[in-house]
Amino acid sequence: MKKTRMLAMALAVALCLAALVGCGDSGSGDPTTTGNDATPPQTTENNEGTDPVVIKYWTWFPNEDQLKPVIAAFETANPGIKIELTAMESKAYQEKLPISLSTKEDIDVVGVQPSAMVEQVKTFLAELDPIMSSVVGSDWKSRVHAADLAACEDLAGGELKVMPLFRSGAMIGYYNAKMLSDWGLTVPNTIEEYRDFAEKVREKDPSVLPAVYAGKEAWVNDEMMLNVLGQSGDYYNKFRYENASVDSQEFIDAMNGFKKFFDYDIFSMDIMDLDYGRAHEMFCTGKAATYYQGTWEAGILSEQIRADNGVALEDVGIMALPVVKAGDKATLRSYLDCTVAIVEYSTKQEAAARWIEFLAMGDGVDHWAKFFCGTPSKVGFVMDASLLGTKTEQDGFALLNTLVAEATADRNNVSGYSDIEGASVQKVVTGAATAEDEVKELQKEWGSGKYGG
Amino acid sequence: MAMRRVGRVKGITERKHNLVGYMFLSPLILVFSVFLLYSFYFLIRYSTTHMVIASPDVTPAGFSNYALVLSDRKFWTALLNTFLVSGADIFVGLTLGFLVSVLLSFKFRGRKFFHSLFFIPSMLPIAFIAAVFSSMLEYREGTLNNVFRFFRLDFLAQRWLSEPGLALFSVMSVAIYLIGIPIMYYIADLTTINSSVFEAAIIDGAGFWRLARFILYPLLKNAHKTIALSMLLGGFRQMERVYLMTDGGPGGATEIFGTYIYRMIRSPGSDYGIVSAAAVLILIIAFILAAVQMRFFRKKGG
Numbered sequence: 001m002k003k004t005r006m007l008a009m010a011l012a013v014a015l016c017l018a019a020l021v022g023c024g025d026s027g028s029g030d031p032t033t034t035g036n037d038a039t040p041p042q043t044t045e046n047n048e049g050t051d052p053v054v055i056k057y058w059t060w061f062p063n064e065d066q067l068k069p070v071i072a073a074f075e076t077a078n079p080g081i082k083i084e085l086t087a088m089e090s091k092a093y094q095e096k097l098p099i100s101l102s103t104k105e106d107i108d109v110v111g112v113q114p115s116a117m118v119e120q121v122k123t124f125l126a127e128l129d130p131i132m133s134s135v136v137g138s139d140w141k142s143r144v145h146a147a148d149l150a151a152c153e154d155l156a157g158g159e160l161k162v163m164p165l166f167r168s169g170a171m172i173g174y175y176n177a178k179m180l181s182d183w184g185l186t187v188p189n190t191i192e193e194y195r196d197f198a199e200k201v202r203e204k205d206p207s208v209l210p211a212v213y214a215g216k217e218a219w220v221n222d223e224m225m226l227n228v229l230g231q232s233g234d235y236y237n238k239f240r241y242e243n244a245s246v247d248s249q250e251f252i253d254a255m256n257g258f259k260k261f262f263d264y265d266i267f268s269m270d271i272m273d274l275d276y277g278r279a280h281e282m283f284c285t286g287k288a289a290t291y292y293q294g295t296w297e298a299g300i301l302s303e304q305i306r307a308d309n310g311v312a313l314e315d316v317g318i319m320a321l322p323v324v325k326a327g328d329k330a331t332l333r334s335y336l337d338c339t340v341a342i343v344e345y346s347t348k349q350e351a352a353a354r355w356i357e358f359l360a361m362g363d364g365v366d367h368w369a370k371f372f373c374g375t376p377s378k379v380g381f382v383m384d385a386s387l388l389g390t391k392t393e394q395d396g397f398a399l400l401n402t403l404v405a406e407a408t409a410d411r412n413n414v415s416g417y418s419d420i421e422g423a424s425v426q427k428v429v430t431g432a433a434t435a436e437d438e439v440k441e442l443q444k445e446w447g448s449g450k451y452g453g
Numbered sequence: 454m455a456m457r458r459v460g461r462v463k464g465i466t467e468r469k470h471n472l473v474g475y476m477f478l479s480p481l482i483l484v485f486s487v488f489l490l491y492s493f494y495f496l497i498r499y500s501t502t503h504m505v506i507a508s509p510d511v512t513p514a515g516f517s518n519y520a521l522v523l524s525d526r527k528f529w530t531a532l533l534n535t536f537l538v539s540g541a542d543i544f545v546g547l548t549l550g551f552l553v554s555v556l557l558s559f560k561f562r563g564r565k566f567f568h569s570l571f572f573i574p575s576m577l578p579i580a581f582i583a584a585v586f587s588s589m590l591e592y593r594e595g596t597l598n599n600v601f602r603f604f605r606l607d608f609l610a611q612r613w614l615s616e617p618g619l620a621l622f623s624v625m626s627v628a629i630y631l632i633g634i635p636i637m638y639y640i641a642d643l644t645t646i647n648s649s650v651f652e653a654a655i656i657d658g659a660g661f662w663r664l665a666r667f668i669l670y671p672l673l674k675n676a677h678k679t680i681a682l683s684m685l686l687g688g689f690r691q692m693e694r695v696y697l698m699t700d701g702g703p704g705g706a707t708e709i710f711g712t713y714i715y716r717m718i719r720s721p722g723s724d725y726g727i728v729s730a731a732a733v734l735i736l737i738i739a740f741i742l743a744a745v746q747m748r749f750f751r752k753k754g755g
Binding site for chain 2: 091120215216217218269270272273274275278415416419420423424426427430432433441448449450
């Protein structure tokens with residue numbers, strides 16, 4: 001009995017020790033990624049003159065497949081530099097990057113999401129101008145759109161710590177050009193024209209929706225409403241940067257203006273249970289004549305990309321959301337969508353600058369831009385003409401770039417708040433609440449302190 | 454004197470037994486302390502601060518974060534919806550789950566097949582089930598409405614996920630698919646009941662319903678307790694079901710605690726202090742509920 005008890009106690013002690021060992025630090029981890037070690041990594045450039053300099057590049061976008069050819073082209077042009085890519089999903093990246101930088105993980109170049117992320121990580125980023133001027137040349141800024149550089153400076157509180165890669169905008173309309181042509185329909189410019197357009201679509205084929213967007217997703221509803229707000233001017237910027245109130249006639253008009261698309265049967269309640277994927281699928285399978293999403297979906301313009309993704313549409317065009325109020329401007333909101341930066345504590349800043357030059361203003365742009373992720377910030381960029389086969393596609397891409405360049409307001413969203421505002425838009429369009437009541441609630445929410453507003 | 458010595462020896466023996474027990478439990482207690490108690494400590498500590506995860510600056514906030522969460526209408530909507538969804542899970546588990554378990558306890562051909570059929574959905578990821586339901590309940594091209602249309606019952610085709618009044622009901626309906634766990638508890642408890650109880654009842658002329666209602670249902674009180682508690686507390690951990698079916702919409706009509714917290718935290722640069730305060734409040738509610746329910750069952754069970 002005693003022996004059994006002794007054995008039991010010994011076993012328990014062993015289990016305890018095993019648990020402690022399991023929880024402990026093995027001590028064999030990578031010294032460059034542990035704790036708060038403030039010592040910069042000791043890997044150096046031109047080590048013994050033969051080893052290539054390895055640049056550790058973290059990003060969420062462009063994705064790994066899109067970046068592979070860019071990296072291959074860069075490494076061919078720069079044999080002394082090797083790029084080690086770590087690509088993550090957007091949300092995971094938002095969580096991991098700030099922590100990794102604050103613990104001085106071994107990273108040299110990072111993709112940075114405008115705008116909250118820039119604020120979060122700017123203390124870990126190097127001032128770009130001195131590095132770029134010494135490595136690329138003092139005129140480097142002339143190779144990037146000035147407006148995008150200015151936006152980058154604004155993001156980091158007046159310092160140039162992030163380099164713009166591209167802009168994107170939302171929401172923009174994609175239309176089935178072949179369907180419209182077959183049915184003798186023209187692209188609507190006003191909400192009244194759109195109402196007639198919708199009626200004709202239903203007459204031709206009741207199973208086809210005149211217009212579709214991801215109505216289930218709150219943030220998409222928010223984007224749609226803010227597009228209508230942008231048609232009347234830059235009130236969104238006033239709200240975002242000058243503390244203008246949500247509880248305002250401008251927002252009430254925008255909500256009611258967007259509701260009109262439902263009142264006119266352009267959008268139907270049938271779309272309110274469609275998520276992003278399903279709305280996209282409806283359009284790509286010919287079950288919707290027009291479809292709204294961001295400019296990041298512009299790959300659908302290219303016949304080659306459509307074919308690669310099994311989309312059978314013959315011809316696709318681009319349109320702006322038709323204007324609600326006479327005299328307003330068809331527009332969208334646009335903003336920097338992706339920037340890149342050099343980590344302040346990196347010991348390989350010269351090589352990092354060469355990589356950034358290639359990626360943001362060099363030949364690398366041609367490689368990733370062909371995926372239509374956005375409008376590149378590189379001055380003089382021209383899209384590969386072979387990707388846009390028809391005139392509708394070419395005109396559509398030109399219109400997209402014009403709309404992005406001439407946007408009336410910034411698409412500088414606060415994603416948590418977008419969900420809340422979008423839920424209010426859902427309530428208004430479904431008739432569950434009035435715009436007047438919702439803007440009051442939204443003002444309370446925005447001013448609650450949750451969003452720093 | 455002798456009695457006192459016996460008592461002392463008994464006490465020493467008990468302490469030794471306890472010590473062995475605690476030694477065996479210690480690895481679990483250690484893991485629990487590190488991962489769970491530290492999480493509680495973290496939440497409680499930071500709930501009274503303003504904190505952004507990338508910034509080293511943590512500023513005190515007092516109880517303002519709690520006041521902010523408690524004054525948020527969406528928090529109370531999420532609380533109500535969490536109760537409703539959990540309530541539906543408990544109701545379906547205690548009724549349909551119980552009935553199916555009783556039926557499965559009879560010996561018939563294909564019993565194992567049906568047992569698997571009811572249990573397999575519980576082993577599937579809830580995200581997968583939610584995605585399937587989301588697609589099935591779509592208004593325009595969903596299977597359910599298409600079946601109604603096929604049988605010319607168009608009036609039954611509804612906007613299951615986009616009509617505010619129906620969306621929560623649709624989310625709750627998934628409970629029917631998740632009765633595998635209640636069935637497992639019931640079947641485990643059914644095996645402990647002495648078969649002579651049934652034999653006596655049958656001899657006394659009890660039919661199926663009487664047997665189920667007056668004999669089995671009271672005898673399975675431990676299973677009811679376990680199911681009710683686990684389903685209720687499980688409701689506080691739910692997220693994927695609502696997120697994938699309705700995204701908390703339309704207009705926040707199906708928001709539950711899981712999606713409420715997720716929405717608060719998903720913004721880059723969000724204040725973890727506020728999120729922690731919300732989490733602490735939810736934790737307190739869950740603890741109170743668990744305590745009330747256990748007390749209730751203890752009283753009922755004598």
